[in-house]
Amino acid sequence: MAVELVRGQNHPLPGARLEIRVSAAGPVVAGATLNDENGRMREAGWIAHPAEPHLPGLEVSRQAAADHRLAVDLDALPGEVHRVNLLLALPTGVGGPVNFGAVAAPFVAVTELDGAEVASYRVTGLDAESAVVALELYRRQGSWKVRAVGQGYAGGLAAMLADQGLPRAEELASTITEAVAAGMARSVAAPPPRTEEDRARREATVGGAHGVAGAGAGTGAGPAAGGGGDLTAPVHGQTEPAPAEPAQGGPGPGGGRIDYQHPGRGSGPVPAEAEPGGDGAYAPVAGDATGWSMDERLYNQIWDMFEDFARTVAAYRSAVDFAESRMEQELEKVLADPRTRIGPAADAARTEARAKHAQLVDRARAVLDRDLGQLKAESEVVEPALPPAFARWDNPVWHGYSTPMETPMALRLGDLSLPEGVGLRIPMLVRLPLERGLWIDCGHQGSAASSLVDSDELRQMAAETATAIAARLAAVYPVDDFTLNVIDPAGSASAALAPLLETGALPEPPAAGAAGVSATLEKLTQRVDLVQMAVRSGATDALPPDLDTAEQLLVVHDFPHGFDDRAVNQLRYLADEGPSVGVNLLMVADREDARAYGPVLSPLWRALLRITPVPDDHLADPWVGHHWTYEPPLVPRGSRVLTQVLQQVVQARRTYGGG
Template structure:
């Protein structure tokens, strides 16, 4: 049996799982069958004592049983919930400590101890969620001081009347979920439930390759957070127990005090060993999952060694930027990916454009591969000639010669602005048609050599560029603190890719630090030609 920490996840191997919970107060147990946005899709997706059955999910004898193979195909997860018993007196201090248990084929597989701190009267204890053709379990522990009514509303269920009237709960259309996955800068929304085809979970998840990789990233982030939390707890407990052992001056140098100190160190080592073992198990599972996915992902999201680069072109909804890792947390390396077109520009932080050339080459190769069915047109501003080596392979898609003279920058940018403004007029007039091209702007050496009006033009393209299918990349030093407010605002609005070792990125779910190693385009001409293949 596994003792889970908040955020930790583990694979499920049984065909049937059963959830139960115990506390010092009377509990009601329920479940929510949800889509990727963590919202229910139908009335029967809320399983409670008033509606005890859904497809594959049953509530009986104070426990929720899930037959995994029978859960509706368009569901992403089942949230397992406890709340204060609606017919018992309301607990004045909330639920208090709750122990959630999950059984696989009638054997206890995992236990999660939760101690609400703010008087919560409803909790999402566990999440059983899909991963490829299998299922996993995540410890959640999210509490709701507003009770079950607040929890249900946050997950798309409209509750009529008092909290106890759960029988009248129905799906609520429209509004976004307050409990949806974090909405930070680097969070990617998953495929819409109506896009998922029944009976084809593997093909669907690979077709939405970006979402699959972000799900793996989330699993890695939560496992990392559980390890960090366990290490911190072990250190705090050790410090407390060592302080207690020497608190009495009359006994601090006795054999009993020394034995207490040794026992404290042993307990700390045991706690850390368990946490590291759990994290190692999680990482090994994710490494295998990534290896399996890499053989099926489209080229723009796959590793350079993937057979996808040798096969026929395949469209994708994202591109891979590099790999995230943390040396102190083991060998796991997670692909870091973003959606395309790049509605939020990429800013490569560097003092030298030539040093960033292999990074830019890799990004261009992946942008070309992401949308093979549309013509790609690349506008390149390269005042220092840093990307001269890329011009040959990219000639078929270049929208004119690269701009190498600063006096030509404004005209090139204005042409893109004019095209975006015409598309905006068409949109407002109701005659807009989706762009048939994927436009790419590479603005290197920014802001040196650019006029003040050029920064405004790039800012305008950030707002309207999606109307012409534009992806923008900027190469230059970070200008977020620039004295020019236009340049500073532009820099702050971009997604920055650090090129200096030791600059951490923080995941949007737990805030754990990661190091980003950006992909580099190989320098061998034959390999460059293979990755920068142009089919237009």
Template structure:
């Protein structure tokens, strides 16, 4: 049995697989059959207690059974979901630790344990998805603080929270009258797609360009996965060759009587030759893989939306097309060749970014690059930006942002609380609307840039940012924090906030580890050129 980590995937070979889950609280299990855009084709693709079957997918008791060969041919994946049982009093801490299991060929093939950090009441645990002609399993762990209703809405299921006639339903969950019931769902057209993976976020509705590359974010993460596995194979081969060489050299000199003989010298030379051949084969294979991935990246760069493309791509001079993610920089490993792989995350940011630095001014080009990509990611929606810049580090480009600024950048600590309170209140109102059945998808993309954190911020400000981590998705919020890493702070609120973010190191020799092989990578963050003409080209506010 494999203990999966978030984002890790494995091949499936069984004719039938079965999903179940357990947690500290009572759970309901369900499933969604989704298309390439990670949305259902119709309401029949939501499998739950009141609609327990679809082609190739069935719910029986607390277990979902999938027969991959029978799943509809145009489906991309089956998302395996758990949510709080509405017939049981809600727990303040949400679902708590959830352990998801997948049985294949009669035995438990994989387990995935995840602890939602923000009291989420619904969770996509695993994803059974197509890769070419094969099926694979991926650990997802994407939580939804708004509960099952928000999760379903994000994947194209229209729900009504209050059934017209609860007494006509059966089962404890139905009697509670709080399980979202599917209503008619429009057929999905081309849309902005998200990757259900280590960095998955809610699906969003916007028009996609026909030039989009098979869902850009997922495409680039698949290339990253291929690069990670090729690199891990190279490292493994090198380690094996080194151990074998050490063993053979030791054997060649183990007998004192023959240690200094021509035969021992020949054995040592032969051992070294075998080592060199093994390493050469591994390096040739890795170089072949890398060259193929470089070609794929070059082809994709001509068609990706600007938010995911390189700065030199011609797409920056074309009409902006929407994106399901943004590019943060490039990952590389000097000991594994010259391949550089884009590092990308979903947008709106499903997890705040934290740029680790002692000086906001030093990372101003990084922040400008992030803003350029965030501004171009959702051209179908208005983007509204709030900037906290106590040291004036971003004055070189904030003037260009005037059309999208919610208000002038905050340059004095006295203005921080009111601005954060405004955002927190908007998120709370959105949550109330969602809970009452009046919620809707965010009409704007909100961006919060909180620089110089935590200096000049009150403890209540950190709490407000923490609440935005939980509810910010309801207002389409992307949050970027700039400051030194506070994960070990004596202030528990600040430490928890820091630990909840995705940290972007700005100092060399601070590795990031890929989710498939656990191999270390160095990150070169994107930086926007500081020339006025370049800033104007990339910081598009229309």
């Protein structure tokens, strides 16, 4: 029977293989430390954290997340370990809350591998603390127990690690912070919250598409926005799940649904229900989501599809993992007994184990195929109905393009897919105005896909991707509400920039050389300073009449060529302060080229969302932990749609604007 602990209370543990589940109101960092009989960490290797998530008997999430699942095998811990501490900390430098007093109290639970809860603890009473030891598993007279601790630290991770006896606590805390920030920079943004009407409709129309089976229901809960975890657990379940009909929802407090949060979203009128098809399945309808306008309903529907896709794949992977773990356990039993290792009985046992494995995988695959089929049918209906801001360049809607009268709520930045969903791509939408800049990585390091492309070709593809994104932004903003600036010190991106220059969408030639870099950065830095001062003082009417208050995008090619130390500092300033006053960066850069600056530029890279010019599985979601393949929004080869759209943008600017 599950026990709800209060601070200081303990409870015996039923076995060695367990899970610790964490649910918080927002992204938190989860880790675990090992202590000896005196309660001290003997070395830095006695902590599992996002930069080093694996220890013997322990595995933690790689990212900050609202939901975590930590795997524990007490029998696999080193013999000198007498205590395992669960650590929670708020990520720093990402604009979130700075202490636990500002958010709802985290919830932690120790469960068996089948999800049965052993003990839980709501970590209340925190105020100025930004790190906390939530639980400890400790050895007492040959058996293990769990104790609710709730010891907070206002000094954060460093103070918490130092209190456990780690000599270089500050250094390790910095390493963890860097790893978390890097993970969040690779994460896709959080989807909007679901109303009860949304949930009921999705469950009726998609069936089990967003169900989660067994233990793989999702370690993470958001990129970058919401943090994330990984779906890799070194321990295996003992109870067979029901992969044919996965349970609804993901893990939350008490095993409830994951809360998919999106800031600033409200609810609107609910559209009419979809009508059932002839075979009993519900026919998908474009705009079948909550929202005040068709665009908002489509936006929410796309996030519904993303959530469904993520969860149904998580369910499938979980079922496959369970099938493999059960087969391994059954084969281990055969090998453990010398009398059954060889002979007809052993062969029969192996055959039966493999048959059960195949049966479970087949059942899971059938559910996956059913749910993916429904999502593909929905995608086929939704894609043609998308407005230009949400549509691919090959969508016919662009051929009927006209300059918008108001800024759309979001922009399509590319497509996301998973290997299990062949042919299914979900639009990657980012809210407008942009809340952070973009970094198109034209380097080879850390990318298997980019390593197959020649360096010069990769840089050309990165420049083309930057042009396609810049053109999209120019097209979706009303006349005179968007200004494009480009820095191309060596002129290496001239071919990719040709559509912007030839149509006049880029009103001035790209800034070239060190002087051009300096002048452009000085202009934009001054704009940020003036607007910030005007906003803070409530004197926006006092801004100079010639100040361009439109949304600004600065595209930077060939960084750091042409940049001196002052220019680098200005660029960092724009990345940090610019988005709040309408100035965003779009960097086309290879981080290796800027290695001479060392850690000075680490905050710059962390402030930007990294995308790639080639399809690559580097974007992580913070709810289920998938690594999504990102496909950039390139214009189809031979198509003139981008040029035609830009010509209309410029014509509207000349007719109605000040251009």
